[in-house]
Amino acid sequence: MAATLLIGKDDALLEGLAQSLAAAGHRTRIVQTIRDGIAAAAESLPLVAVVDRTLALDDRELLSMPLARGGALVLFCSEQMDEPPLSSALQRSVLADLTLPLERHRLLALVQRV
Numbered sequence: 001m002a003a004t005l006l007i008g009k010d011d012a013l014l015e016g017l018a019q020s021l022a023a024a025g026h027r028t029r030i031v032q033t034i035r036d037g038i039a040a041a042a043e044s045l046p047l048v049a050v051v052d053r054t055l056a057l058d059d060r061e062l063l064s065m066p067l068a069r070g071g072a073l074v075l076f077c078s079e080q081m082d083e084p085p086l087s088s089a090l091q092r093s094v095l096a097d098l099t100l101p102l103e104r105h106r107l108l109a110l111v112q113r114v
Contacts, residue, residue, distance in 0.1 A: 003027040007037040008052030076100040
């Protein structure tokens with residue numbers, strides 16, 4: 001089974017998500033930066049990459065992240081705030097843009113569906 005890659009700097013949030021996904025039978029890996037995520041993805045293609053929206057806005061390398069066949073990119077923010085709009089290329093590449101942990105059940109459903 002392909003893993004879910006969690007990318008962000010909020011360790012507590014990502015650890016909680018990893019535990020929720022593990023309880024549902026999914027393997028996860030947590031990294032802090034998109035560059036580390038790309039390196040981890042090159043080693044073992046993730047089925048889903050869940051990326052902090054703030055990092056995604058600042059780093060165009062995200063679009064080059066390798067994913068398993070049929071894989072998906074999901075963005076998240078940790079609270080409801082006025083975020084700048086996504087570039088059109090990033091919008092086309094993203095399956096969902098979630099507010100976590102509020103929408104953690106939606107994330108779990110998306111990961112199971114992919």
